[in-house]
Amino acid sequence: MIERVRSWLLERNPGVDDIGLDDDIIDTRLIDSLAFPELLLFLEHLTGREITLAPDTVVSFRTLRGIRDKILVAPSESVSHD
């Protein structure tokens, strides 16, 4: 599933060849505040559940590893689309 996220980001950054698991996608401007809602909606589509932004979870969006390990896994308090 993380590969789909990587592909999604690469499609939106044509000058970028690859994104490492620990590359900071916000500091490197692969995603900025204006495009972030689109990323969030894509992640919600992949996971089939609503993802709540909270101060302690925002940092997880900075890297593909954080997204893979903290966002794409189902937390206990997640809200399913079903």
Place this chain on the structure above:
Amino acid sequence: MTSTDSIAATLDSLVQDATEHHYSPYSRFQWVDHLPDEQWWMSPDLTTVAGTPWAEQLDPAALMRLSKWESINFFSLNIHGIRELLIEVTRRIHTPGFELPSEFFHRFLGEENGHMWFFAQFCRRYGGKIYPDKMLPVADPGDDPELASFLVFARILIFEELVDHFNIRMGRDEALHPLIREINQVHHDDEWRHIVMGCKLVEHLYQPLRERDDRELRERLDQYLTRYIAASAQLLYNPAAYRDAGIPDAYEFRNTVMESPQRRGHHELFFRRITRFLVGQQIISRSPFAAAPA
């Protein structure tokens, strides 16, 4: 009259008008027990499918359901936008550089808090929820307070102009429930003052940036605000609203509708007033929805 005198005169007038039209949001509305699903909750021409083939393909019941959830989404966006606005204006009230608008800021903060309350009341009473905020907190360019303040008030103004377009339309739409019309009208009755103040402030706050004679900075601001306008339009398209309306494959549907060529004209209309203002002030060079130059 100097620019500062002009701003002061405008703000004095706005303060007087706000004082004369002060009301309690907590007792202003008659909250009905129930709003039927089988009705228009949003003017049909403001829904995200307006002008697209889906406006004909979805049956009337589905369109009305969609209008309900897009109404909840619209008011949810208001709630989240007001939160940023309250934080940023509170941060600046009675601080150096904001002495002049601070009296009006008190009215502004009080009214916006009231708006947040009654939008939340509507969402919770009739939708059972507020759609969550999808926006990241915006990074503050902490080393450039002039730039930061300009961006804050430019973003606020863009958001308020979008909302006001919807409020004006729905405040007069006899097809809508009286409560829905009233909420939109009451919001507009306050918001026009905020927009007048916002235009004055944005013009005033851009002037020192213009005087820096930094073409690269102005181009960055042009690009950022143009993208902000486009991103604001995208927030109207919420997959959760389509899902709640019973439309299958909500995420794909959302992307397809949002990218429909028929929607460009609607987006241009929603933001016409603010883009004309920003272009007129030479803050942006063109609408994000204008056809690309050949």
